[in-house]
Amino acid sequence: MDELYLDNIDEYVNDHNKIVTYKWLSLTLGVHVNTAKQMLFHYLDHKRKESSAQLHATYLVSGKSVDKGQTSHKVSVVREEQLEDCKSKMSLIVSVHVYSVQKALLKDSGPLYSVDYDAVKDNLKDCSRYSAIRCADAVPMSSLELQQVREPQRAPTPEPEPKKTATNGDVANGTSKPAAKQQKGIMGMFATKAAPKNQDADKEVKTEQKEDAPVVDAPKSKPAAKTNPMMNFFGTQTAKKPEKSVKQEEAAQSSSTAEQQRQSSKPEEKPKAAAVEAPKTSKKDSSKTKRIEDSDSEDEIMEKKKRRRIKKPEPDSSDEDIIPDSPQQMETKEKSPSPKKKKEAEPVSHTHQSHSDIKTRKRRRVMKSRTFLDEEGCMVTEKGYESESYSETEDDFKPTKPALKDPVPAKLSLSSKQDEKKSQKKTSANANKGSKQASIVGFFQKK
Amino acid sequence: MTTLTRQDLNFGQVVADILCEFLEVAIHLILYVREVYPSGIFQKRKKYNVPVQMSCHPELNQYIQDTLYCIKPLIEKNDAEKVVVVIMDKEHHPVERFVFEISQPTLLSISSDTLLSHVEQLLRAFILKISVCDAVLNNNPPGCSFSVLVHTRDAATRNMEKVQVIKDFPWIVADEQEVHMQEPRLIPLKTMTSDIVKMQLYVEERAQKT
Numbered sequence: 001m002d003e004l005y006l007d008n009i010d011e012y013v014n015d016h017n018k019i020v021t022y023k024w025l026s027l028t029l030g031v032h033v034n035t036a037k038q039m040l041f042h043y044l045d046h047k048r049k050e051s052s053a054q055l056h057a058t059y060l061v062s063g064k065s066v067d068k069g070q071t072s073h074k075v076s077v078v079r080e081e082q083l084e085d086c087k088s089k090m091s092l093i094v095s096v097h098v099y100s101v102q103k104a105l106l107k108d109s110g111p112l113y114s115v116d117y118d119a120v121k122d123n124l125k126d127c128s129r130y131s132a133i134r135c136a137d138a139v140p141m142s143s144l145e146l147q148q149v150r151e152p153q154r155a156p157t158p159e160p161e162p163k164k165t166a167t168n169g170d171v172a173n174g175t176s177k178p179a180a181k182q183q184k185g186i187m188g189m190f191a192t193k194a195a196p197k198n199q200d201a202d203k204e205v206k207t208e209q210k211e212d213a214p215v216v217d218a219p220k221s222k223p224a225a226k227t228n229p230m231m232n233f234f235g236t237q238t239a240k241k242p243e244k245s246v247k248q249e250e251a252a253q254s255s256s257t258a259e260q261q262r263q264s265s266k267p268e269e270k271p272k273a274a275a276v277e278a279p280k281t282s283k284k285d286s287s288k289t290k291r292i293e294d295s296d297s298e299d300e301i302m303e304k305k306k307r308r309r310i311k312k313p314e315p316d317s318s319d320e321d322i323i324p325d326s327p328q329q330m331e332t333k334e335k336s337p338s339p340k341k342k343k344e345a346e347p348v349s350h351t352h353q354s355h356s357d358i359k360t361r362k363r364r365r366v367m368k369s370r371t372f373l374d375e376e377g378c379m380v381t382e383k384g385y386e387s388e389s390y391s392e393t394e395d396d397f398k399p400t401k402p403a404l405k406d407p408v409p410a411k412l413s414l415s416s417k418q419d420e421k422k423s424q425k426k427t428s429a430n431a432n433k434g435s436k437q438a439s440i441v442g443f444f445q446k447k
Numbered sequence: 448m449t450t451l452t453r454q455d456l457n458f459g460q461v462v463a464d465i466l467c468e469f470l471e472v473a474i475h476l477i478l479y480v481r482e483v484y485p486s487g488i489f490q491k492r493k494k495y496n497v498p499v500q501m502s503c504h505p506e507l508n509q510y511i512q513d514t515l516y517c518i519k520p521l522i523e524k525n526d527a528e529k530v531v532v533v534i535m536d537k538e539h540h541p542v543e544r545f546v547f548e549i550s551q552p553t554l555l556s557i558s559s560d561t562l563l564s565h566v567e568q569l570l571r572a573f574i575l576k577i578s579v580c581d582a583v584l585n586n587n588p589p590g591c592s593f594s595v596l597v598h599t600r601d602a603a604t605r606n607m608e609k610v611q612v613i614k615d616f617p618w619i620v621a622d623e624q625e626v627h628m629q630e631p632r633l634i635p636l637k638t639m640t641s642d643i644v645k646m647q648l649y650v651e652e653r654a655q656k657t
Contacts, residue, residue: 017582019575104582107480110491110498111578114571117497121568 009043019102024119026130040098059083060099063090462643463523467515469570475501476577495571513616514595525551529598537590541628544651569639576637630654
């Protein structure tokens with residue numbers, strides 16, 4: 001071994017002020033770790049003899065130590081001053097060697113780690129090429145073996161997913177089959193109330209959940225929950241339910257029927273192979289599916305958006321389907337099956353509500369007067385029915401409202417002679433509408 | 448391959464964030480290594496994947512954070528020329544000055560995907576160098592204190608005043624006494640050059656410390 005290494009180490013330690021660990025030295029000079037340890041030892045020895053520069057060293061001590069009766073193998077990095085102390089505490093010393101040499105007295109061991117960090121990082125693939133630790137069986141896997149290991153890992157993970165959706169296997173395999181099943185499911189829901197159809201509906205919804213894009217996730221979850229109550233709806237009308245769930249069903253009814261129809265058409269879109277087959281099977285059902293197939297998926301999204309827009313104002317104006325307006329709105333936008341269902345649902349909903357005990361907000365039609373300026377710039381008050389939300393606790397206030405409205409039209413009719421006749425006509429016409437409304441003469445009589 | 452200019456403030460903020468984080472770690476480490484405060488208040492924490500010593504004392508930490516908070520806008524606009532950590536003895540005469548000279552290229556060109564990991568590696572080397580700096584420095588007298596000075600280009604202090612008002616952390620123009628040192632010895636510690644910042648660390652030490 002030539003003596004150049006001494007100069008190298010000297011340069012690192014003194015000129016660069018580096019911490020020279022044996023691992024770093026072996027990687028830098030390309031020598032086995034044991035050689036590096038010996039180099040450091042020699043260097044230290046040499047310098048100590050010369051006593052030129054002040055050097056500090058750390059040592060690695062490895063051995064068996066008995067602690068409270070338990071024997072353990074202990075490996076520790078200690079400063080030179082603590083070396084003898086540490087050696088004496090060990091019952092059996094396996095190895096002692098120089099860990100690092102540096103000029104500075106290190107206050108803590110952090111920098112020792114930092115030194116090796118970058119060196120190891122640069123040589124990540126073969127950082128142990130100079131290492132003394134060897135195992136014949138520890139051989140890196142070839143790429144083939146790696147693939148084999150990874151594949152079984154991938155296979156178990158998809159398995160849990162299909163378990164959630166029972167008919168996933170069927171859906172995956174068949175293309176026309178699920179379409180037919182879904183059609184049956186929809187028709188089954190509308191036609192009969194048998195339990196198997198329930199399952200079909202559930203399956204349909206679940207497969208939809210699996211296949212559909214996450215965009216429709218939120219509304220989808222509603223149908224999943226609602227199909228069962230809906231089925232029960234049609235099945236048994238005397239079923240007792242809390243009114244809230246009834247109301248939610250009713251509110252979602254219109255939406256759910258629309259969504260189910262949408263979703264039924266969606267799975268037809270997704271498997272592109274089935275797109276050709278699906279039109280043939282679904283032509284009977286509704287012209288809507290036909291329409292959707294003709295359009296692109298983008299149009300489908302547009303339609304969904306349209307329906308969403310429609311649906312959103314609906315809950316605002318009509319949470320519960322007592323009001324006849326809402327079904328009329330739905331009729332214009334949806335196909336024939338849904339309004340029929342609505343009309344069927346309404347009488348059922350009435351009966352359900354009568355059973356309710358829970359106080360919730362309802363909507364009802366109330367006689368209200370609207371004051372506005374007509375063409376001639378005269379203020380006119382008209383009475384008309386408007387829907388309004390109320391809760392049961394407000395029932396007490398109902399009768400007072402119509403009484404207060406009477407003076408208003410009376411005052412306005414006196415405002416201008418020209419409009420007297422007009423307004424009188426209007427007020428009289430309005431007066432005829434309500435049964436609780438007092439006549440216009442009543443104002444003068446009460447004086 | 449993107450070329451960004453100084454006007455791209457987002458990137459300027461990123462660089463300022465990186466530098467301020469580094470300066471915080473460096474200041475803590477200097478206080479630990481130079482024994483300005485007893486080592487009991489420091490605990491090992493991890494930064495850039497290596498262990499570093501950071502202080503646990505809340506007021507000290509808050510002071511350092513407030514200092515760097517005010518420096519950050521200067522770094523963003525490349526107005527800070529030097530950030531100096533001055534260690535002073537009991538009479539408030541500086542005994543050591545750790546000078547971080549910072550300069551940022553006006554035209555930042557990010558030419559590699561591994562830019563930030565490269566910068567991290569360079570900052571790690573700085574940290575390591577600070578850890579071993581007491582090999583080249585004489586011991587400080589007991590009872591030292593420290594302060595942070597910023598040398599700015601031109602009249603950038605106007606911007607600083609805005610930040611001061613917000614943070615209620617006043618900065619004052621340094622005394623001559625604090626800035627100048629008698630018979631300084633210059634010891635360079637580390638230099639780094641990267642696409643986003645160039646930094647140099649050297650220590651000015653007073654020849655006679657005690």
